[in-house]
Amino acid sequence: MTNEQPYSLDAHGFAPRYTDARHAWLRAATARGAQIDSQRHPGTGPDGEALWMDAARFGDPAASSLLVITCGTHGIEGYAGSAVLTAWLDGQAPDPLPAGTALLLIHAVNPWGFAHWQRGTENNVDLNRNFLPYPALPAPNQGYAELHPQLMLADWNEAEIARAFAAMDAFRAREGEKAFSDAFNGGQYLEPDGVFYGGRQAECSNLALRQLLARHLGGARRCLLVDLHTGIGPYGQPFIINVDPPGSFGRERARQVWGDEALSGKGSTHAALASYQGLMIDAFAGAEAACEVSAVAVEFGTLERRRMQRAHLASAWMRRQQQDSEALRRARAEYREAFIPSDPAWRSSVIREGTALCRRAREALVADAGA
Numbered sequence: 101m102t103n104e105q106p107y108s109l110d111a112h113g114f115a116p117r118y119t120d121a122r123h124a125w126l127r128a129a130t131a132r133g134a135q136i137d138s139q140r141h142p143g144t145g146p147d148g149e150a151l152w153m154d155a156a157r158f159g160d161p162a163a164s165s166l167l168v169i170t171c172g173t174h175g176i177e178g179y180a181g182s183a184v185l186t187a188w189l190d191g192q193a194p195d196p197l198p199a200g201t202a203l204l205l206i207h208a209v210n211p212w213g214f215a216h217w218q219r220g221t222e223n224n225v226d227l228n229r230n231f232l233p234y235p236a237l238p239a240p241n242q243g244y245a246e247l248h249p250q251l252m253l254a255d256w257n258e259a260e261i262a263r264a265f266a267a268m269d270a271f272r273a274r275e276g277e278k279a280f281s282d283a284f285n286g287g288q289y290l291e292p293d294g295v296f297y298g299g300r301q302a303e304c305s306n307l308a309l310r311q312l313l314a315r316h317l318g319g320a321r322r323c324l325l326v327d328l329h330t331g332i333g334p335y336g337q338p339f340i341i342n343v344d345p346p347g348s349f350g351r352e353r354a355r356q357v358w359g360d361e362a363l364s365g366k367g368s369t370h371a372a373l374a375s376y377q378g379l380m381i382d383a384f385a386g387a388e389a390a391c392e393v394s395a396v397a398v399e400f401g402t403l404e405r406r407r408m409q410r411a412h413l414a415s416a417w418m419r420r421q422q423q424d425s426e427a428l429r430r431a432r433a434e435y436r437e438a439f440i441p442s443d444p445a446w447r448s449s450v451i452r453e454g455t456a457l458c459r460r461a462r463e464a465l466v467a468d469a470g471a
Contacts, residue, residue, distance in 0.1 A: 112447035113183040114440070118208070118215035119149055121182040125207050128189035129156035134205075137315065139308045143222050145215035153211055153308050157316060159202030164321045165468040166391075167461055170206040171328040173228050173380050175213015175220070176439045180400055181328035182207060183447070184454030191455060192462070198469035203462065204316055209380065210305050217436055221303050224419055229287035229298030229378040230306050237300065238377050240290055243283025247271060248291050253417045256427040264413055265406070278372040284409070286374035293420065295412045298378045310383050317384070317391055322468060324357065325384055325395035326461050328454065330439050331408055333401030334367040336449030338457055341397040343376065353394035357464045369405045398457060400450045403438055411438035 107123035108116060115121035129136065134156035141151035171181020185205055197203060208214045212222045220226050232238070250267035253260045272280040287298045317323065333339025340362045344350030354363060365373070381395035402408070414431040421428050441447070 109183075110447070112444060112451055113187050114179055114447055115182065118145055118151070118178075118211065121179060121186075121214070122152065122154065122207065125156075125182050125186045125189075126154065128186045129205065132156075132158065132189055132192075134158055137312065139312060141211045141308070142304060143212045145212075149215070151208075151211035151215055153209060153305065153312065154207040155312055155316065156205045156207070157202060158204075159197035160200055161202070162319055163200055163202035164319065165201045165465060166204060166317065166320045166323045167202075167326075167465040168204045168206065168323060168384070169326045169328065169458060169461065170209055170380075172208040172210055172214045173327055174226070174329060174439075175208075175210040175215070176217050176436070177219065177328070177330045178208055178210070178214040179440045180330050180447075180450050180454070184328060184451060184458065187451050188455045188458040192459070198466055201465050201469050202320075203465065206309070206312065209309055212305070217432075219415060219439065220297070221299075221305060223299065223303065224292060224297055225299035225303050226287065226296050227303060227305055228380050229296060229376070230303050231380055231382040232298065232302075232378045234301050237289050238287070241283060241286065241288040243271070243275065243279060244286075244288040244294070244296075245290055247283055248288075248294050251295060251413060251416060252293070252420075253413055256414065256417050256431045261410060261413060265409075268409070276372075278374075281370060281372050281374040284374070285412075287377040293416065295416050306383070309380070313383060320391045322353075323384060323391050323393045324353065324461060324464060325381060325393060326457070327380060327395065327397045329397055329399045330402055330450075332369055332399040334369075335401050335403075336446040336453070337367065337401055338362075338453050339367055339399040339401055341373070341399065342395070343379070343381075344394065349392045350394040353392075354396055357394070357461065358396065367401070369401060369403075369408070371405075398454075400454065402441055402446070408438055411435050 105123040107120040137155040139153045172178025210227045285296045289298050342354040384393045414435045418431050
């Protein structure tokens with residue numbers, strides 16, 4: 101792919117389609133002299149276009165310290181991450197990285213979801229619940245098994261949505277907020293048409309990412325990972341999640357880079373975060389046994405939790421529709437707005453805050469060289 105491909109972006113750098121986002125990002129990366137490593141997805145986009153997971157590498161080929169920034173693990177959320185990375189590449193200083201360090205940007209970890217404006221993969225799999233030691237599966241999520249029939253809406257209307265929320269609220273009142281979060285969005289491996297389905301085997305994007313990491317993490321001894329998302333947190337502001345245990349390298353490194361307040365959970369739109377299973381960051385820990393990994397997910401907040409839950413209900417309902425309808429168009433519009441708000445103020449804030457976080461991560465990488 102060359103930088104001559106045409107593309108269009110809005111005033112804030114957000115693309116209207118996956119292909120526009122990809123071409124803009126590739127143009128920015130190649131202009132900075134990146135080594136591009138692209139892996140094709142077997143599926144296609146809504147117009148039959150080819151889909152790719154792309155990586156751009158900068159710095160020492162034999163780096164021992166690596167910064168990795170990813171976007172599009174949850175496909176549709178990649179529109180924000182792509183815009184941030186493209187803006188950062190266009191604006192960052194061209195100074196070379198110190199010896200022993202490298203930067204790896206990964207664009208569209210889940211390119212099918214990105215192109216189709218879906219959070220999950222072509223198999224309705226939440227890729228960020230799919231990184232498990234298959235064929236072994238976690239214990240069944242019994243809370244989700246109870247909720248599932250209530251979440252499968254017959255129609256997209258307020259009465260059906262209210263019925264689903266009544267069941268969710270009753271479960272929460274009986275079992276508590278943490279148990280509800282675990283049941284609803286911690287990850288489930290029971291119902292392929294359900295929400296937050298983690299899959300029963302590794303998705304092709306999972307395998308592609310592992311192959312890419314095998315090519316690029318060899319020899320690395322320290323890795324700082326930043327995975328860009330949207331959804332949780334204050335509107336248009338970053339919310340940082342680190343799941344490493346207290347006292348571990350990953351947690352202490354995250355504290356050094358991002359600070360205690362950033363890791364405190366302040367501003368979360370969830371009363372209790374779920375205990376997630378099969379996270380993409382597990383692929384990094386397994387890619388190079390000698391590499392110490394510190395990983396954070398950065399969420400740029402969109403809507404309050406109930407409206408985000410509506411979006412997940414909409415996703416499950418939309419996938420079961422065989423014909424176009426007014427209700428389907430309304431659900432689709434609501435779903436897109438939940439993950440990629442069209443509000444110019446939100447988009448401007450994401451670019452400003454996101455590029456600042458990228459600069460901060462790069463500064464931490466450079467500091468590693470002098471440690």
